[in-house]
Amino acid sequence: MLERRFSKKMDTAAEVTVLDVKIKEAGYEAGHSRIRDVSLTVKAGQLVGLIGPNGAGKSTTIKTILNLLTHAIATVQFSGPNQKYAYIPERPVFYETLTLWEHLELAAASSGMTGEHFKTKAELLLAKFRMTEVRDDLPVSFSKGMQQKMMLMIGFLIEPDIYIVDEPFIGLDPRATKDFLTLLDDERKRGAGVLMSTHVLDTAEKICDTFVLLSEGKVVAEGNLDQIRQASGLEDASLFDCFDALT
Numbered sequence: 001m002l003e004r005r006f007s008k009k010m011d012t013a014a015e016v017t018v019l020d021v022k023i024k025e026a027g028y029e030a031g032h033s034r035i036r037d038v039s040l041t042v043k044a045g046q047l048v049g050l051i052g053p054n055g056a057g058k059s060t061t062i063k064t065i066l067n068l069l070t071h072a073i074a075t076v077q078f079s080g081p082n083q084k085y086a087y088i089p090e091r092p093v094f095y096e097t098l099t100l101w102e103h104l105e106l107a108a109a110s111s112g113m114t115g116e117h118f119k120t121k122a123e124l125l126l127a128k129f130r131m132t133e134v135r136d137d138l139p140v141s142f143s144k145g146m147q148q149k150m151m152l153m154i155g156f157l158i159e160p161d162i163y164i165v166d167e168p169f170i171g172l173d174p175r176a177t178k179d180f181l182t183l184l185d186d187e188r189k190r191g192a193g194v195l196m197s198t199h200v201l202d203t204a205e206k207i208c209d210t211f212v213l214l215s216e217g218k219v220v221a222e223g224n225l226d227q228i229r230q231a232s233g234l235e236d237a238s239l240f241d242c243f244d245a246l247t
Ligand SMILES: Nc1ncnc2c1ncn2[C@@H]1O[C@H](COP(=O)(O)OP(=O)(O)OP(=O)(O)O)[C@@H](O)[C@H]1O
Pocket: 028, 034, 052, 053, 054, 055, 056, 057, 058, 059, 060, 061
């Protein structure tokens, strides 16, 4: 049973919660939960890193938030002025017969974005990600990194209240990674929140405000880097070393 709510109700000023998740349990078969007692909150402008070893339950948490699992006991509350969220999957998903531009048009249409606003934003994103020349090509002809860039563009296009990003760094070259992080920063300044699952801990340490560290389907530590260090008992340690100690 998943209770999923969308609400325009906002908390006071700087403390606007854009995503509030309380998962009691979730899994892929009845009576066999893969994650338990996973709660997290993302505030406007905040970047929360969802980290943990392979099989820890990061994707299961994201799938629960997206309402993709039938076996979930959870409440998921999306709040925010635009009533929109963007999910950027780890593996690119696209229509084989639509061009890059048509994918952008489709995303815009389904999120109610029209006319000049769409064109200006789409052209800006194509230029930012250096994809203008292939705008009328089919994504099947793209490299993996180019397909990933298309996923990012679709997410950025619709100006959501919250981004849910599953491992964005694998496949992106350093320049594309930098472009992605710059755009994400701009979006956070606009007030969007971000929940990002990643294994790239040195980058996560630099960019995330807080972390939720999962291991074997449970939260083993959460908070900012200092709180993660406290939980791991390692003063001044890197996120990687804390991760190592806690998992
Ligand atoms: N489709 C599925 N059917 C059954 N079990 C699954 C399925 N997907 C994941 N699991 C199981 O759920 C548990 C959590 O997996 P999950 O994919 O959430 O881990 P993860 O933290 O995202 O790992 P990774 O870092 O490898 O992507 C694992 O034990 C995994 O075997």
